[in-house]
Amino acid sequence: MADGARVPERLLCERFGISRTPLREALKVLAAEGLIELLPNRGARVRVFSAEDLHELFDVMGGSRLSPAGSPASASAMPRWRRSSASAPRNVPP
Known part of the structure; x- marks a missing residue:
């Protein structure tokens, strides 16, 4: 789509x-x-998604922003687009 x-x-x-x-x-x-x-x-x-959003997404998917233990190193390691969606209010239809 x-x-x-x-x-x-x-x-x-x-x-x-x-x-x-x-x-x-x-x-x-x-x-x-x-x-x-x-x-x-x-x-x-x-x-x-912007080109920057997609670049960040593929960085995370490729593991380049993961700590050695395999989990995100910090909240700042989360892509900018994901941080904004995580803090946005949810508008879920009934």
């Missing part, structure tokens, strides 16, 4: 043969990870 695109809930439910409840639970997880935005009364949208 393209940056900023709406998440087509009905289409995804049909494609994966699931009801809306498990899909919405999955969307909540993706929103908690900062990958999508849940908009009240408007559904979900794919989050728009």
